[in-house]
Amino acid sequence: MENRITILGAGAVGICTALSLAERGAQVRLIDRTDPGQETTFGNAGVISPWSFIPQALPGTWKKIPGLLLGKYRPLSVRPSYWPKMVPWGLSFLRNGADSKVQEIADAMEPLCAPSIDLYRRHLNGTGAESLIQDSLYVHAFRNVGDDVLNAIDYRIRREKGAQLELVAEQELRRLEPALSKEFKAAVLIHGQARALAPGRVAEVLAQKAAGLGVDIVHDRVTSLKRENGSWQIQCETADYRAGNVVITMGAWSAELLKPLGITVPLAAERGYHIELPDPGITLNHSIMDVDAKFVASSMADGLRVAGYAEFGAVDAPADPRKKDRILAQAKSAFPDMNEKDASFWMGRRPSFPDSLPMIGEFSGHEGLYAGFGHSHYGLMMAPKTGELLADFLTGRKPNLDCSPYRTGRFSDGLV
Template identity: 35%
Template sequence: MSPADHNKTPTRHAVIIGAGIVGVSTAIWLQRDGWQVTLLDRAGPGEGTSYGNGGVLATCAMVPVTVPGLIGKAPKMLFDPDQPLFLKWSYLPRLLPWLRKYLSNANPADTRRIASAINGVVADSLEEHQALARGTKAERWIVPSDYVFVYKDRAAFEGDSFVWDIRKSHGHRWDELDAAAFRAYDPVFADRFKFAIRLGGHGRIADPGQYVKDLADHAVENGARLITAEATDIIREGGRVTGVRAGGETLPCDAAVIATGVWSGPLSKTLGLSVPLESERGYHLELWNPSVQPRSPVMITSGKFVATPMEGRLRLAGVVEFGGLDTPPSRAPFDLLKRAASSTFPGLTWDDTKEWMGHRPAPADSIPVIGEAPGPKGAFLAFGHHHIGLTAGPRTGRLLAQSMSARPPNIDLTAYSPARFA
C-alpha cells in the first residue's frame, strides 16, 4: 500500500430507505460529499407521493393545515360534498388519538411556531431544486414560474389575513390583482374569480414522477446501487448501525436513512421512536391534452386545490381524506376535482383522464422529522413533510447530508429532531 493510499479516508456507505424526492435528494448530496450510496425502495424511484403531488415548488407554503378556526370549520366541511375534506367514518376510532394531538396545534402561537419550522425546509425551493438537478437530465423538468392564489373577491382574501401575515413575516411579497388585472394576466378563469395574489420566484415540475426517476438515474450513473426491495430492519452492533435487512439479505453500511414517507413508522419504532404519523390521503386528476392551460400554477383557495400545467396535461391536486393506508380510494374526491375543473376553466375540454390517490406523511405536530435518531449512531430519519415533500425534498436532503458528513447545517435543526418522539 502506498503512503497516499494509506492516508485516504475510507469511503463511508449509506443505505437510503425510500427513493422518493427526499431519499433521492439525500443520495445525491451524500455522493457529492464522497459517500457511497445504496438506494432501496419497494416500488422504485418516484412511484409514490413524489409522483402524484401538485408539482409546485411552493416556497410560500410554510403555513400548516392546522390554522386557527380549523376545529370549528372541519365538521361542516365533512358534510358538504363541495368541500375538500373527507373521512372514511369507519376509520375514525383509529384516527382519534392522532387527531387530538393534531388539532391541539390549531391556535395562533403554535401555527406561527410550526410555520417557522416549515419555512426552514421550503425556503428558496426553486434554487434548491436547480442546485440539486444542475447538470443532470432532470434539469429539463424544472420551470421557474409565478404561483397564483385565486379568490372569489378581495373580501375572501382579507379573510385569510392571518395566513398572509405569516408569509409576509417570512419575507414574501406579492402583487394584488383585481378583476381586470387578473383577466389581463390570465384570461382562462371563470368570471366569478375577481381577485388574485401573484407571487414571483416560485416554480413547477413539469413531470414530477419522471423528474425523480431522472435524479435517481443520475445517482446510479455516479455509482449508487439501486435495489427494489422492502427494508425490514436496521442492524446495529456495538451501538452503531452496521446494516439494513431487506429482501432476505443484509446490506452492510455505516449509516441508514429512513425516508419512506408515511410508511416510516415501523422502522422508526425499531429505533425506539413512536412518531404519531398518519396518512393525509391526497388525490389528483390529470386532464390530458387540455384545450386551455393556466399560465402558472394556481391555488383555488375556495376549494383548496392546485391546478398545475404539466407536460401534455393539466393536473388538479389537493383534497384531504383520512382513511388510513389500506382502504381503497373514494369516488367523491375525484368527482369534486372534476366539477372544480369545469367550473374554474369555462369551456375546458380534454382527451383523457387519469386518476391517482396517494398518502402524504402527516406527523401530529406538522413538522418533518429530520436528523439522527437518539441511540445507535448512524440512524437518520427524513420524513413527515405533509403536502410539501416535493418543495422541501432537495433542502431536506442537503441538510441531512451535511449532518451525516459532520458539516454544520446553516440552520438550527432542533425543531425537526427525531428525539422529540423518543
C-alpha cells in the first residue's frame, strides 16, 4: 500500500498541512491543478489576525441583509440561479447569529487564529522571505460611529479575550493613515496584528520549503476519489495515485469531490473579488477595513490591493466583470488621491459553512479520509494551526485543544 499521505489541494491549508507533516518525518504528496497557493490564497486581503475570531453571523444580521444586497455599497450579492441553495444555507447561517452561538463559535475560532503570526514566522524562518510577514494594526474605519462602538458584541468578545482595542478620532486616524478620505471620522484600532505583503508568494515559499523536506508536489487535476482494496484511489487527469490516508483541502471544490462517497456538506462558494493597483500613488501603513463598504485595503509588494464582496454562486460560475468598476469606485472614494490606472482584477472562492467554522478531522465511516476545508474568510489566518491539528491526527498525537467544534459530522448530527 502507498504509505505517502496525500493532500488534495495546495492552498494555504494544504501547504501548511504538508509542511507540518514533513517536519515530523511523514512522507507526503500534495496534488493540485495549479501552482501552490495561486487560487484563493493568492487573492487574500493579507490580514493575519490572532483576533479575527468573530463569526460572520451576528445578532441582528437579518435586519441588515436588504441594505447589504441593495444599499449604497452592496457588498453582498446572490446569483439568481443560486437562490434555491442559498435559502436553506442562509437560514442556518442566521440561526448561528444568536448571542449564545456567536460566543460559542468565537471560542472555537480563537485557538485556530491565535497562533497564526507565530506559526507563519516559524514556517518562514530560514527561507530568506521572513519579511513577507510584517507587524500591523488592523484599522476599522468608520464614517459615522458612536462612542459606545467598543461595546458591540464583536469588539466586546475581542476585549474579553485580551485584545488591545483603541477608539481613535479623526485627527489621530489621519495621522496614522493620511491617504484615507476625510469622510472617515473615527476608527477602531486592533493591535497585535500582522499582514502578508504577498499571500501568493508566502504560499510559494512554504511550498518550496516543504519540497525541500521531501514533499512530492504534483500538478494534476483530481477527478475522483474512491475506497478500493483497503486504500484510497485518487484519479487525476494524467495519472492515478493510491494512499492509505487522504486529506481534502480543496476549499470550495471539496464538496463536489465528496458527493460520490455519500458525504454531503453545506459548503458554499462565497466568492470574493479584488483589484490591485501597481502604482497607486499612495501608501497605507496598516491593513484598513472600510466598515461600510466591507472591503479591506493594504499596501502589498506589488501595489495596493483592495479586496471585498461576498457573492454566492456556483463554484465554477464566471466572475462578474461589473464588480471591477464598483470596487474601484469605492476604493477611490475611500482613498481620493489613489491612482487607479492599470488596475488588475481577480475573483476567488471562499469555502464557507453557515457556522463560520472549518471541518478538521476524519470522516466517520471513511477510514483514512480527513477534512481540512471550510475556513470561510479566515483561511490564511487559520491555515497554520489547521495544518498542525491535521498533522496531529495523522501522526497519532493528541491535539492540544478540543476539536469537536470542527467535527466533520456536525451538520448531520442536528446540533448546528
